[in-house]
Amino acid sequence: MAKRVGIEVSIALAEAVKLANVDVIAAYPITPQTHIVEHLSEVVADGEVDAEYVPVESEHAAMSCCCGSSAAGARTFTSSSSQGLLLMSEILFIPGPMRFPIVMAVVNRALSAPISIWNDHQDIMSQRDIGWIQTFAENGQEAFDLTLHAFRVAEDRRVSLPMMVNIDGFTLSHVVEAVELLSQEEVDQYLPPFKPRYRLDPRKPITMGPVGIPEVYSEAKVAHNEALKASRKVILRGWKEFADLFGRQYNPIETYRSEDAEVLLVTMGSISETAMTAIDTMRDKGQKAGLVKIRLWRPFPGPEFRKAAGKAKMLAVVDRCLPPGAICGPVGAELRSLFYKVPGGPKIFNFIAGLGGRDVTVERFEEMVDKSMVFAKKRPKELYEVIGVREK
Amino acid sequence: MIPEFEKFKRFKAKNLPKEELLAPGHRACQGCGEVLALRMVMKALGPNVIVCMATGCMEIVTTPYPQTAWKVPWIHIAFENPASVASGIESALKVLRRKGKVPKKHIDILAVGGDGATSDIGLGWISGALERGHDFTYICLDNEAYMNTGVQRSSCTPYGAMTTTSPPGKKSFGQVTWKKNVPGIAVAHNIPYVATASPAYFLDLMNKVKKAALVKGPAYIHIYSPCPTGWGSAPERSIEFAKLVVETRVFPLYEVIEGRYIMSRKITKPKPVQKYLKGQRRFRHLDEEHIAYIQQRVNADYEKLVRLSEIT
Numbered sequence: 234m235a236k237r238v239g240i241e242v243s244i245a246l247a248e249a250v251k252l253a254n255v256d257v258i259a260a261y262p263i264t265p266q267t268h269i270v271e272h273l274s275e276v277v278a279d280g281e282v283d284a285e286y287v288p289v290e291s292e293h294a295a296m297s298c299c300c301g302s303s304a305a306g307a308r309t310f311t312s313s314s315s316q317g318l319l320l321m322s323e324i325l326f327i328p329g330p331m332r333f334p335i336v337m338a339v340v341n342r343a344l345s346a347p348i349s350i351w352n353d354h355q356d357i358m359s360q361r362d363i364g365w366i367q368t369f370a371e372n373g374q375e376a377f378d379l380t381l382h383a384f385r386v387a388e389d390r391r392v393s394l395p396m397m398v399n400i401d402g403f404t405l406s407h408v409v410e411a412v413e414l415l416s417q418e419e420v421d422q423y424l425p426p427f428k429p430r431y432r433l434d435p436r437k438p439i440t441m442g443p444v445g446i447p448e449v450y451s452e453a454k455v456a457h458n459e460a461l462k463a464s465r466k467v468i469l470r471g472w473k474e475f476a477d478l479f480g481r482q483y484n485p486i487e488t489y490r491s492e493d494a495e496v497l498l499v500t501m502g503s504i505s506e507t508a509m510t511a512i513d514t515m516r517d518k519g520q521k522a523g524l525v526k527i528r529l530w531r532p533f534p535g536p537e538f539r540k541a542a543g544k545a546k547m548l549a550v551v552d553r554c555l556p557p558g559a560i561c562g563p564v565g566a567e568l569r570s571l572f573y574k575v576p577g578g579p580k581i582f583n584f585i586a587g588l589g590g591r592d593v594t595v596e597r598f599e600e601m602v603d604k605s606m607v608f609a610k611k612r613p614k615e616l617y618e619v620i621g622v623r624e625k
Numbered sequence: 626m627i628p629e630f631e632k633f634k635r636f637k638a639k640n641l642p643k644e645e646l647l648a649p650g651h652r653a654c655q656g657c658g659e660v661l662a663l664r665m666v667m668k669a670l671g672p673n674v675i676v677c678m679a680t681g682c683m684e685i686v687t688t689p690y691p692q693t694a695w696k697v698p699w700i701h702i703a704f705e706n707p708a709s710v711a712s713g714i715e716s717a718l719k720v721l722r723r724k725g726k727v728p729k730k731h732i733d734i735l736a737v738g739g740d741g742a743t744s745d746i747g748l749g750w751i752s753g754a755l756e757r758g759h760d761f762t763y764i765c766l767d768n769e770a771y772m773n774t775g776v777q778r779s780s781c782t783p784y785g786a787m788t789t790t791s792p793p794g795k796k797s798f799g800q801v802t803w804k805k806n807v808p809g810i811a812v813a814h815n816i817p818y819v820a821t822a823s824p825a826y827f828l829d830l831m832n833k834v835k836k837a838a839l840v841k842g843p844a845y846i847h848i849y850s851p852c853p854t855g856w857g858s859a860p861e862r863s864i865e866f867a868k869l870v871v872e873t874r875v876f877p878l879y880e881v882i883e884g885r886y887i888m889s890r891k892i893t894k895p896k897p898v899q900k901y902l903k904g905q906r907r908f909r910h911l912d913e914e915h916i917a918y919i920q921q922r923v924n925a926d927y928e929k930l931v932r933l934s935e936i937t
Contacts, residue, residue: 305675
């Protein structure tokens with residue numbers, strides 16, 4: 234039976250990996266991902282899960298090792314952050330087209346320089362186009378649930394794609410929360426054993442990763458993209474069955490007090506919890522503000538987002554990433570594309586906040602909503618504004 | 626001594642496996658020493674193997690989709706990482722065997738890279754895999770430059786050699802550094818088996834590959850592989866160079882079994898290095914002074930190796 238315990242979110246996530254009866258974990262330590270891999274090392278050392286923990290010499294080797302492990306037919310997990318995610322970048326692009334269902338927890342952290350161990354989304358946004366299914370957890374329960382969901386979806390033969398769960402470094406990864414951990418029986422009910430369609434086997438030799446000559450390269454890239462888009466159905470089905478079994482329903486896009494809202498804040502990850510408090514505060518003051526949370530980032534759930542936010546007059550889109558020289562943040566750009574020339578679509582304002590561990594407080598969210606009201610009347614010069622930054 | 630080696634039946638000219646696991650029809654150049662060595666490697670290993678290959682000549686000439694020359698499971702992920710991919714496969718098979726998800730039968734795991742993938746870009750990855758003790762064989766097919774990208778120097782390019790990034794000029798004589806001792810680096814990891822081989826001595830090469838596969842834990846084999854295209858040598862002379870390189874002591878053949886150096890072929894009457902350097906356009910520009918230096922250094926390296934074989 235499920236039990237509700239006070240547990241550090243990293244440990245809860247690692248417990249999900251353990252309960253998934255993972256076969257191979259290949260990981261390299263980096264703050265703030267360490268608690269996940271430390272806990273997994275412990276459960277392997279104690280025999281709580283029969284798995285191989287490969288203590289690789291770098292993140293690049295971690296992802297390379299994961300590709301080999303997954304190709305050989307093993308349920309495979311890794312975790313990284315920030316500079317580590319960037320070091321594995323070359324290899325991150327490979328398991329998608331090669332259809333290796335590796336699961337990874339990305340504990341989001343800022344990028345150097347200057348070096349910062351604290352949270353924002355620059356790491357994952359720099360790796361946006363790696364062709365993985367990407368979800369963002371808001372709290373500890375989600376981190377646990379989405380990890381199990383990730384194995385279930387990634388390994389589904391209709392999908393066979395790598396999948397990552399993003400959790401905010403420290404502000405989520407290192408906090409102790411009440412999390413309902415599922416029992417082994419419950420997890421087994423939800424997550425079938427991994428049965429790959431193809432694997433490296435001398436009894437049935439196949440060539441994996443051949444040269445893509447110009448006559449086939451485009452087709453290979455399109456096939457991968459189609460598979461990623463088509464994974465949507467299985468992602469939704471995985472969440473529905475999770476709800477049927479355990480009562481917690483997840484959706485690609487979630488809303489909070491959004492029905493009659495004029496301004497909708499758009500958030501991803503753990504700041505959504507603060508944003509909800511901010512919405513309550515603003516509602517108490519009579520402001521028509523609501524919230525839309527993006528849980529599924531890739532494949533981007535366009536129809537769901539339009540449905541959830543299309544009626545609002547304004548969107549205050551929060552990005553946790555500042556792409557230098559760009560016209561706006563990545564989430565802002567995505568949503569501007571989504572609503573481009575959509576009749577009656579919302580006006581979109583983009584706010585960049587919470588870089589390198591800078592707190593995004595209730596007041597900051599209020600500021601974004603207030604500024605959106607002003608911008609709606611007088612168009613701002615820039616397509617984004619950085620919130621909470623000192624000018625001197 | 627390694628127990629696996631005692632029951633080991635050596636390859637002889639009479640019992641060479643007929644099966645070609647690396648099929649003909651691949652797109653390697655004429656006289657390619659790499660593909661020849663690889664063919665021997667595969668014959669020695671047999672079909673019960675998984676091959677992880679680095680980006681490079683061998684990868685592109687054997688797998689232009691939808692064609693493949695491979696009759697065994699084969700995987701390519703990227704340039705620097707076949708040792709890490711092999712680590713993942715080995716770990717996966719280990720746990721899947723324990724869980725009864727794959728047959729108990731042992732499968733050999735082979736990682737292959739060129740000299741660039743091995744001595745330069747992938748050195749850390751190889752070091753990691755050797756240090757962790759995975760049961761696999763790493764083979765470096767050393768043609769002494771980045772041939773796939775058009776003959777750029779690597780740290781395995783020999784002293785004085787001309788490449789497109791070590792060109793001789795008014796102020797240079799080609800490669801200014803001595804070839805990196807990668808087998809020595811492998812030995813420093815205290816792995817059970819390290820060897821060097823040349824395709825001209827094919828039985829020696831195949832027996833070393835077999836030993837590498839038999840040994841429990843990591844094994845490393847460094848195979849000298851002539852490249853007519855990159856060296857400016859005649860394709861029909863590849864085997865001759867693969868022999869001369871040994872006879873001149875430029876590339877000595879040896880094994881290091883559990884740290885003990887064993888000379889595979891003692892060259893008591895070495896030919897002058899000049900004999901080896903001649904006929905390769907990459908050395909054409911070298912003057913007598915450079916050749917004398919090469920001779921002196923080759924002698925010193927060989928003597929060091931012989932001493933190592935005496936004291937270990």
